Amino acid sequence: MHPDLPRPAPGPVEAPFWEWCRRHELRLQRCSDCGTFRFHPRPRCPACTSAAADWTPVAGTGTVASYTVLHPPVLPAFADRVPYNAVVVQLDEGPFMVSNLLGIDNADLAVGMRVAVTFVDIDDEYTLPQFRPVGAEAAA
């Protein structure tokens, strides 16, 4: 692992997301008053301004809303991985997440692909939520 690999340094509002990932569970903030899911974490519900929220399990499945394949220049810690993909996944609960799609040839990336979360333990402290294709595309 590259020594400069970026690691999350979350504040108190954000920390539970990463703690649940560490336990291989995808949970998002859900407004306790109006039920709206939100990501990334924030102190208030953008739908109703309530401060009350629960870290609620989500299905971990979604659809590729967009993708790119990255070439230099990239962060120093990723220089030996180029070209690598990045995706925006719309989770079935609504929110969007930036991640990577594993187990796919970058030439096969497509908007609309169905994907499911997979948890990659980076080290003893930190787990990254990445995605894999599901259904017909899952052959890889």
Added chain:
Amino acid sequence: MSPPDRIDVVGGRSAIAGIGETVYGKNLGRSELDLACEAIVAACADAGFPVQEIDGIVSYHIEQVSEEAIVHALGIENCSFMARTTSGGGGAASIVGLAAVAVASGQAESVVAFRARNRSKGASYGGDPNQGGRPWEKAGRSVSGGNQWHHPFGVASPTHEMALIARRHMALFGTTAEQFGMQSVAQRFHASHNPRAIMRTPITLDDWHNARMIADPIRLVDCSLENDGATAILVTTPERARDLAQPPVTVLAQAMGAGPIHVALADYFRTSSSFDERDFAGRHIARQLFARAGLTPADVDVAAIFDHFTMAVPLSLEQYGFCGLGEGGPMIESGATRWPDGALPVNTHGGSNGEGFIHGANHVPEAVRQIRGTSTCQVVGAEVALVTGAISDPAGAVLLGRG
């Protein structure tokens, strides 16, 4: 939900009297303060205006040159207004908007708006970690705030972010990467006429195809340049401007807006992801801007559109109402944005991939030259010019016209 119409007291009550630019180039070897001072002094010289009568200073929120440093370097003794715009390149045009607000409301008489940058690769003058090179490359291994939602996935630079937005637009509307390339080619053609431009050799669409990929679908020649330089604009009252050296260019209207896209990448498609008016600030800005000026997009003769990447141009054309949603790519393909024959020449100085990248501030002097009639790609009889900030941020825009 639209805000209620309000009576605008800013439009028409200020004018750009002077523009100043340093050389734009790679590794100039000068501090940002030095460059800023040169541009400000040049803007005052252009206007025939005494530097020490400046009484207001406006810049970008991430400008590294402080108001204090400007005041001390130039001996400005009566500074009565200081303000900064929001959201990086989103606030590019709004340095003029804020200056206009200050002048129209009597907070200051003569405001200088500026931006200075050392962004050449390897440039590191001044010792500040934010000066020189690419700030995102120096984010380090511990990432907090918005960066924690994308840096761990190797997504860090504005190019990465805009590539994801561009690909979504392509998927929804059939926009092609080649249409971004056509804007790149048009701007490099404009730059070939401009002695200030860093990239004066025109390119072809074949050159675009052969340019190396940075972040699919964005190629090298779609990207803004990484260079040094500074730009300054002097905004004063219409009365004062009339007594100065240049024909006044009136600030017809300014407007700002914030859309939900670009919350540090993670949330930028919110729940609609359809590029409609819920997603970007541009529609909101355009609605206010044109209403305040009493104009429509059809009245705009020439546009200087924030183009950190060429994909921002078709999206901006849509958001500002020059074409329908999803029609920005075909509009570029039709030649509409190319001088001299296009209906709406865009970035006639060569833009950020041709003239240079002063974070969009250098788009303002070009719009001023168009209204004065002195551009190297002059739109004949241009009377109204639009200048916009970045499409993906909370942003702003101004409409400029004859005094």
